[in-house]
Amino acid sequence: MTAAAKPTMIEFRDVHKYYGDYHALRGITATIRAGEFFSLLGPSGCGKTTLLRTIAGFEEISSGAVMIDGKHMEGVPANKRPTNMVFQSYAIFPHLTVAENVGFGLRRAKLSKDELNCRVGEALEMVGLRGLGARAAHALSGGQRQRVALARALILKPKVLLLDEPLSALDKKMREQMQVELIKLQRQVGITFILVTHDQEEALVMSDRIAVMFEGEIAQLADPETLYRRPNSRKVADFIGTMNFLPARILSEGEQGIEVEAQGLGRMLLDPSQAPGAASGTGSSVGFRPETATMLFEGQKAEREAMGTVEEVVYYGDMTYYDVRLDGTEAPIRISMRNVFGRPVLEIGARTRVAWSPGAIVLFR
Protein backbone atom coordinates (compact mmCIF):
# COMPACT_ATOMS: atom_id res chain seq x y z
CA MET A 1 0.00 0.00 0.00
CA THR A 2 1.37 3.44 -0.82
CA ALA A 3 1.68 5.80 2.11
CA ALA A 4 -0.99 8.14 0.75
CA ALA A 5 -3.55 5.34 0.54
CA LYS A 6 -3.30 4.54 4.26
CA PRO A 7 -6.27 5.69 6.33
CA THR A 8 -5.96 8.39 8.95
CA MET A 9 -5.25 7.25 12.51
CA ILE A 10 -4.71 10.54 14.35
CA GLU A 11 -5.96 13.96 13.40
CA PHE A 12 -5.14 17.21 15.15
CA ARG A 13 -7.47 20.07 14.31
CA ASP A 14 -6.10 23.45 15.35
CA VAL A 15 -5.04 22.17 18.76
CA HIS A 16 -4.10 24.78 21.36
CA LYS A 17 -2.83 24.13 24.87
CA TYR A 18 -2.25 26.66 27.60
CA TYR A 19 -0.52 26.00 30.90
CA GLY A 20 -1.85 29.05 32.74
CA ASP A 21 -0.67 31.95 30.57
CA TYR A 22 1.89 29.85 28.75
CA HIS A 23 0.86 28.94 25.20
CA ALA A 24 2.48 25.51 24.81
CA LEU A 25 0.69 24.30 21.64
CA ARG A 26 -0.12 27.02 19.13
CA GLY A 27 -2.53 25.68 16.57
CA ILE A 28 -1.42 22.16 15.66
CA THR A 29 -3.11 20.80 12.54
CA ALA A 30 -1.79 17.51 11.23
CA THR A 31 -2.71 13.99 10.24
CA ILE A 32 -0.92 10.77 11.19
CA ARG A 33 -1.72 7.69 9.11
CA ALA A 34 -2.47 4.16 10.24
CA GLY A 35 0.65 2.00 10.33
CA GLU A 36 2.98 4.95 10.05
CA PHE A 37 6.21 5.43 12.00
CA PHE A 38 5.80 9.09 12.82
CA SER A 39 8.19 11.32 14.79
CA LEU A 40 7.77 14.58 16.64
CA LEU A 41 11.16 16.25 16.42
CA GLY A 42 12.27 19.52 17.96
CA PRO A 43 14.42 21.15 20.61
CA SER A 44 13.69 20.68 24.31
CA GLY A 45 10.63 22.63 25.43
CA CYS A 46 8.98 22.96 22.00
CA GLY A 47 5.88 20.98 23.04
CA LYS A 48 6.58 17.43 21.80
CA THR A 49 5.67 15.66 25.03
CA THR A 50 2.64 17.88 25.51
CA LEU A 51 1.35 16.98 22.04
CA LEU A 52 1.98 13.27 22.63
CA ARG A 53 0.12 13.45 25.92
CA THR A 54 -2.92 14.99 24.22
CA ILE A 55 -3.14 11.78 22.17
CA ALA A 56 -2.78 9.56 25.22
CA GLY A 57 -5.42 11.53 27.12
CA PHE A 58 -3.01 12.64 29.86
CA GLU A 59 -3.40 16.27 28.87
CA GLU A 60 -6.59 18.17 28.19
CA ILE A 61 -6.42 20.57 25.28
CA SER A 62 -7.56 24.18 25.57
CA SER A 63 -9.20 24.32 22.14
CA GLY A 64 -9.35 22.41 18.87
CA ALA A 65 -9.85 18.68 18.49
CA VAL A 66 -7.91 15.41 18.66
CA MET A 67 -9.43 12.54 16.67
CA ILE A 68 -8.24 8.93 16.95
CA ASP A 69 -9.41 6.40 14.40
CA GLY A 70 -12.25 8.70 13.40
CA LYS A 71 -13.49 9.32 16.94
CA HIS A 72 -13.51 12.61 18.80
CA MET A 73 -11.44 12.21 21.97
CA GLU A 74 -12.97 14.99 24.07
CA GLY A 75 -13.93 13.54 27.43
CA VAL A 76 -12.47 10.10 26.64
CA PRO A 77 -10.17 9.10 29.52
CA ALA A 78 -6.69 7.69 28.90
CA ASN A 79 -7.64 4.11 29.76
CA LYS A 80 -10.46 4.15 27.21
CA ARG A 81 -8.23 5.24 24.32
CA PRO A 82 -6.68 2.77 21.86
CA THR A 83 -3.23 4.08 22.72
CA ASN A 84 -0.39 3.07 24.99
CA MET A 85 2.67 4.96 26.07
CA VAL A 86 6.30 4.00 26.62
CA PHE A 87 7.95 6.54 28.86
CA GLN A 88 11.28 8.34 28.78
CA SER A 89 12.36 6.70 32.03
CA TYR A 90 11.07 3.19 31.40
CA ALA A 91 9.04 2.80 34.56
CA ILE A 92 9.39 -0.93 35.18
CA PHE A 93 9.10 -2.51 38.61
CA PRO A 94 12.51 -3.79 39.69
CA HIS A 95 11.10 -6.15 42.36
CA LEU A 96 8.90 -8.03 39.86
CA THR A 97 10.00 -10.57 37.28
CA VAL A 98 10.12 -9.76 33.60
CA ALA A 99 6.90 -11.73 33.00
CA GLU A 100 5.12 -9.99 35.89
CA ASN A 101 6.16 -6.62 34.52
CA VAL A 102 4.93 -7.46 31.05
CA GLY A 103 1.67 -8.95 32.34
CA PHE A 104 1.04 -5.94 34.56
CA GLY A 105 -0.93 -4.13 31.89
CA LEU A 106 -3.35 -7.05 31.64
CA ARG A 107 -4.03 -7.31 35.37
CA ARG A 108 -7.54 -5.94 34.95
CA ALA A 109 -8.38 -8.06 31.94
CA LYS A 110 -9.38 -11.13 34.03
CA LEU A 111 -7.63 -13.67 31.82
CA SER A 112 -7.02 -17.27 32.81
CA LYS A 113 -3.50 -18.12 33.87
CA ASP A 114 -2.87 -19.95 30.62
CA GLU A 115 -4.17 -17.08 28.50
CA LEU A 116 -2.06 -14.62 30.44
CA ASN A 117 1.10 -16.74 30.08
CA CYS A 118 0.42 -17.11 26.41
CA ARG A 119 0.02 -13.34 25.88
CA VAL A 120 3.14 -12.59 27.94
CA GLY A 121 5.08 -15.16 25.96
CA GLU A 122 3.94 -13.59 22.68
CA ALA A 123 4.91 -10.12 23.83
CA LEU A 124 8.35 -11.26 25.04
CA GLU A 125 8.93 -13.06 21.76
CA MET A 126 8.06 -9.87 19.86
CA VAL A 127 10.74 -7.82 21.62
CA GLY A 128 13.37 -10.57 21.53
CA LEU A 129 13.21 -11.56 25.22
CA ARG A 130 11.90 -15.10 24.83
CA GLY A 131 12.82 -17.27 27.77
CA LEU A 132 13.65 -14.38 30.07
CA GLY A 133 10.22 -14.21 31.76
CA ALA A 134 11.41 -15.54 35.12
CA ARG A 135 14.37 -13.17 35.34
CA ALA A 136 14.19 -10.44 38.00
CA ALA A 137 13.69 -7.10 36.27
CA HIS A 138 16.48 -5.43 38.28
CA ALA A 139 18.96 -7.89 36.78
CA LEU A 140 18.41 -6.59 33.26
CA SER A 141 20.59 -4.31 31.16
CA GLY A 142 19.29 -0.90 30.00
CA GLY A 143 18.44 -2.24 26.57
CA GLN A 144 16.57 -5.22 28.02
CA ARG A 145 14.57 -2.99 30.34
CA GLN A 146 13.56 -0.92 27.37
CA ARG A 147 12.31 -4.09 25.69
CA VAL A 148 10.31 -5.03 28.77
CA ALA A 149 8.67 -1.59 28.71
CA LEU A 150 7.84 -2.12 25.02
CA ALA A 151 6.43 -5.59 25.63
CA ARG A 152 4.28 -4.25 28.46
CA ALA A 153 2.83 -1.61 26.16
CA LEU A 154 2.33 -3.96 23.19
CA ILE A 155 0.61 -6.70 25.19
CA LEU A 156 -2.50 -4.52 25.36
CA LYS A 157 -2.63 -4.51 21.54
CA PRO A 158 -3.04 -0.76 21.16
CA LYS A 159 -3.73 0.81 17.75
CA VAL A 160 -1.15 3.47 18.51
CA LEU A 161 2.08 3.16 20.47
CA LEU A 162 3.37 6.44 21.90
CA LEU A 163 7.09 6.63 22.65
CA ASP A 164 8.49 9.59 24.56
CA GLU A 165 12.27 9.66 24.01
CA PRO A 166 12.43 5.93 24.80
CA LEU A 167 16.09 5.57 23.86
CA SER A 168 17.56 8.71 25.39
CA ALA A 169 18.89 6.91 28.49
CA LEU A 170 20.88 4.37 26.44
CA ASP A 171 24.47 4.77 25.33
CA LYS A 172 25.16 5.49 21.65
CA LYS A 173 25.79 1.91 20.51
CA MET A 174 22.81 0.48 22.35
CA ARG A 175 20.64 3.33 21.07
CA GLU A 176 21.58 2.64 17.45
CA GLN A 177 20.84 -1.05 17.92
CA MET A 178 17.47 -0.35 19.51
CA GLN A 179 16.61 2.08 16.70
CA VAL A 180 16.94 -0.70 14.17
CA GLU A 181 14.96 -3.09 16.39
CA LEU A 182 12.18 -0.57 16.89
CA ILE A 183 11.83 -0.12 13.13
CA LYS A 184 11.65 -3.90 12.66
CA LEU A 185 9.16 -4.21 15.51
CA GLN A 186 6.94 -1.54 14.03
CA ARG A 187 6.94 -3.26 10.64
CA GLN A 188 6.15 -6.57 12.31
CA VAL A 189 3.22 -5.39 14.44
CA GLY A 190 2.05 -2.90 11.81
CA ILE A 191 0.48 -0.44 14.25
CA THR A 192 1.08 3.32 14.34
CA PHE A 193 4.20 4.35 16.27
CA ILE A 194 4.58 7.97 17.33
CA LEU A 195 8.05 8.79 18.60
CA VAL A 196 9.12 11.93 20.42
CA THR A 197 12.79 12.78 19.97
CA HIS A 198 15.10 15.79 20.02
CA ASP A 199 17.68 13.81 18.04
CA GLN A 200 17.43 14.66 14.34
CA GLU A 201 19.50 11.68 13.26
CA GLU A 202 17.22 9.32 15.17
CA ALA A 203 14.16 10.88 13.54
CA LEU A 204 15.68 10.65 10.04
CA VAL A 205 16.71 7.02 10.49
CA MET A 206 13.45 5.77 11.95
CA SER A 207 10.52 7.69 10.54
CA ASP A 208 8.17 7.45 7.60
CA ARG A 209 7.32 11.09 8.29
CA ILE A 210 8.50 13.72 10.74
CA ALA A 211 6.86 16.81 12.19
CA VAL A 212 9.54 19.37 13.06
CA MET A 213 8.34 21.54 15.95
CA PHE A 214 9.50 24.88 17.27
CA GLU A 215 7.80 26.80 20.07
CA GLY A 216 4.50 24.98 20.02
CA GLU A 217 4.10 24.94 16.25
CA ILE A 218 4.83 22.49 13.45
CA ALA A 219 7.38 24.19 11.20
CA GLN A 220 7.41 21.42 8.58
CA LEU A 221 5.85 17.99 8.22
CA ALA A 222 7.36 15.73 5.59
CA ASP A 223 9.24 12.52 4.91
CA PRO A 224 12.94 12.45 5.92
CA GLU A 225 14.30 13.00 2.43
CA THR A 226 12.09 16.01 1.75
CA LEU A 227 12.98 17.52 5.12
CA TYR A 228 16.66 17.08 4.42
CA ARG A 229 16.69 18.11 0.76
CA ARG A 230 13.93 20.73 0.75
CA PRO A 231 13.69 22.31 4.20
CA ASN A 232 11.14 25.11 4.12
CA SER A 233 13.08 27.51 6.37
CA ARG A 234 16.61 28.19 7.47
CA LYS A 235 15.59 27.16 10.96
CA VAL A 236 14.49 23.69 9.85
CA ALA A 237 17.58 23.40 7.62
CA ASP A 238 19.80 24.25 10.57
CA PHE A 239 18.07 21.89 12.98
CA ILE A 240 18.34 18.93 10.60
CA GLY A 241 21.96 18.38 9.68
CA THR A 242 24.28 21.13 8.51
CA MET A 243 23.51 23.57 5.75
CA ASN A 244 25.68 26.25 4.14
CA PHE A 245 24.05 29.61 3.48
CA LEU A 246 25.20 32.31 1.10
CA PRO A 247 23.47 35.69 0.64
CA ALA A 248 21.52 35.83 -2.61
CA ARG A 249 19.44 38.15 -4.77
CA ILE A 250 16.42 37.13 -6.82
CA LEU A 251 16.84 38.59 -10.31
CA SER A 252 13.66 37.35 -11.94
CA GLU A 253 10.93 34.85 -11.51
CA GLY A 254 8.99 33.39 -14.41
CA GLU A 255 7.91 30.40 -16.44
CA GLN A 256 11.44 28.97 -16.72
CA GLY A 257 12.11 29.24 -13.01
CA ILE A 258 13.72 31.58 -10.52
CA GLU A 259 16.90 33.35 -11.54
CA VAL A 260 19.15 33.96 -8.59
CA GLU A 261 22.55 35.53 -8.06
CA ALA A 262 24.37 34.16 -4.99
CA GLN A 263 27.54 35.48 -3.40
CA GLY A 264 30.50 33.27 -4.35
CA LEU A 265 28.49 31.13 -6.78
CA GLY A 266 27.15 33.62 -9.32
CA ARG A 267 23.98 33.24 -11.34
CA MET A 268 21.78 30.17 -11.46
CA LEU A 269 18.32 29.14 -12.54
CA LEU A 270 16.27 27.27 -9.93
CA ASP A 271 13.08 25.27 -10.19
CA PRO A 272 10.18 26.62 -8.06
CA SER A 273 10.34 23.38 -6.00
CA GLN A 274 13.73 24.58 -4.79
CA ALA A 275 12.06 27.43 -2.92
CA PRO A 276 9.67 25.44 -0.67
CA GLY A 277 9.33 28.04 2.07
CA ALA A 278 7.36 31.22 2.57
CA ALA A 279 9.05 34.64 2.55
CA SER A 280 10.71 35.37 5.89
CA GLY A 281 11.20 39.09 5.32
CA THR A 282 14.83 38.83 6.46
CA GLY A 283 16.48 38.72 3.02
CA SER A 284 17.23 35.91 0.62
CA SER A 285 19.90 33.27 0.74
CA VAL A 286 20.76 30.03 -0.96
CA GLY A 287 21.55 26.89 1.00
CA PHE A 288 23.25 23.61 0.21
CA ARG A 289 24.42 20.59 2.20
CA PRO A 290 28.17 19.99 2.76
CA GLU A 291 28.14 16.74 0.77
CA THR A 292 26.58 18.36 -2.33
CA ALA A 293 29.71 20.41 -3.04
CA THR A 294 33.00 18.75 -3.97
CA MET A 295 36.57 19.90 -4.04
CA LEU A 296 38.21 19.26 -7.38
CA PHE A 297 41.69 17.82 -7.72
CA GLU A 298 44.08 17.81 -10.66
CA GLY A 299 42.49 16.85 -13.93
CA GLN A 300 38.93 16.95 -12.58
CA LYS A 301 36.41 19.25 -14.21
CA ALA A 302 32.85 20.23 -13.39
CA GLU A 303 30.10 22.23 -15.05
CA ARG A 304 29.99 24.71 -12.16
CA GLU A 305 33.18 25.68 -10.35
CA ALA A 306 34.08 28.30 -7.78
CA MET A 307 37.49 29.17 -6.32
CA GLY A 308 38.17 29.28 -2.62
CA THR A 309 40.70 29.00 0.19
CA VAL A 310 40.79 26.27 2.83
CA GLU A 311 40.37 27.84 6.29
CA GLU A 312 39.89 24.77 8.46
CA VAL A 313 40.45 21.02 8.12
CA VAL A 314 38.88 18.42 10.40
CA TYR A 315 40.01 14.87 9.69
CA TYR A 316 37.65 12.04 10.73
CA GLY A 317 39.37 9.06 9.15
CA ASP A 318 36.67 8.12 6.67
CA MET A 319 35.77 11.75 6.00
CA THR A 320 37.44 15.14 6.00
CA TYR A 321 35.42 18.27 6.76
CA TYR A 322 36.74 21.45 5.19
CA ASP A 323 35.79 25.05 5.83
CA VAL A 324 36.38 26.80 2.53
CA ARG A 325 35.91 30.50 1.95
CA LEU A 326 34.80 31.06 -1.60
CA ASP A 327 36.28 34.12 -3.31
CA GLY A 328 34.02 37.13 -2.87
CA THR A 329 32.27 35.80 0.26
CA GLU A 330 32.49 36.78 3.93
CA ALA A 331 32.07 33.45 5.72
CA PRO A 332 33.38 29.96 4.95
CA ILE A 333 31.18 27.08 3.80
CA ARG A 334 31.51 23.52 5.00
CA ILE A 335 32.39 20.79 2.50
CA SER A 336 32.55 17.12 3.45
CA MET A 337 34.78 14.83 1.43
CA ARG A 338 34.98 11.07 1.65
CA ASN A 339 38.60 10.01 1.97
CA VAL A 340 38.60 7.57 -0.92
CA PHE A 341 41.89 5.86 -1.60
CA GLY A 342 44.42 8.10 -3.26
CA ARG A 343 42.65 11.38 -2.56
CA PRO A 344 44.88 13.91 -0.80
CA VAL A 345 43.87 15.79 2.34
CA LEU A 346 44.43 19.51 1.86
CA GLU A 347 46.00 21.86 4.38
CA ILE A 348 44.85 25.18 5.77
CA GLY A 349 45.63 27.98 3.34
CA ALA A 350 45.45 25.79 0.22
CA ARG A 351 43.67 27.22 -2.80
CA THR A 352 41.02 24.92 -4.19
CA ARG A 353 38.38 24.62 -6.86
CA VAL A 354 34.90 23.74 -5.63
CA ALA A 355 32.30 22.02 -7.80
CA TRP A 356 28.67 22.66 -6.98
CA SER A 357 25.34 21.94 -8.58
CA PRO A 358 22.31 24.24 -8.97
CA GLY A 359 20.06 21.21 -8.44
CA ALA A 360 21.28 20.83 -4.84
CA ILE A 361 20.44 24.43 -3.94
CA VAL A 362 17.52 25.51 -1.77
CA LEU A 363 16.36 29.12 -1.95
CA PHE A 364 15.23 30.85 1.25
CA ARG A 365 13.56 34.21 0.89
Ligand SMILES: Nc1ncnc2c1ncn2[C@@H]1O[C@H](COP(=O)(O)OP(=O)(O)O)[C@@H](O)[C@H]1O
Ligand atom coordinates in the same frame (compact mmCIF):
# COMPACT_ATOMS: atom_id res chain seq x y z
N1 LIG B 1 2.45 20.76 33.54
C1 LIG B 1 3.02 21.86 33.05
N2 LIG B 1 2.79 23.08 33.61
C2 LIG B 1 3.35 24.21 33.09
N3 LIG B 1 4.15 24.23 32.02
C3 LIG B 1 4.41 23.07 31.41
C4 LIG B 1 3.87 21.82 31.88
N4 LIG B 1 4.31 20.83 31.08
C5 LIG B 1 5.09 21.42 30.14
N5 LIG B 1 5.16 22.75 30.34
C6 LIG B 1 5.89 23.71 29.51
O1 LIG B 1 5.44 23.60 28.17
C7 LIG B 1 6.53 23.65 27.26
C8 LIG B 1 6.57 22.39 26.42
O2 LIG B 1 6.92 21.30 27.24
P1 LIG B 1 7.11 19.82 26.68
O3 LIG B 1 5.92 19.47 25.88
O4 LIG B 1 7.46 18.96 27.82
O5 LIG B 1 8.37 20.03 25.70
P2 LIG B 1 9.32 18.95 25.00
O6 LIG B 1 8.76 17.61 25.23
O7 LIG B 1 9.33 19.34 23.56
O8 LIG B 1 10.68 19.14 25.61
C9 LIG B 1 7.78 23.86 28.10
O9 LIG B 1 8.09 25.23 28.10
C10 LIG B 1 7.37 23.38 29.46
O10 LIG B 1 8.09 24.07 30.46
Ligand SMILES: [Mg+2]
Ligand atom coordinates in the same frame (compact mmCIF):
# COMPACT_ATOMS: atom_id res chain seq x y z
MG1 LIG C 1 9.61 15.93 26.25
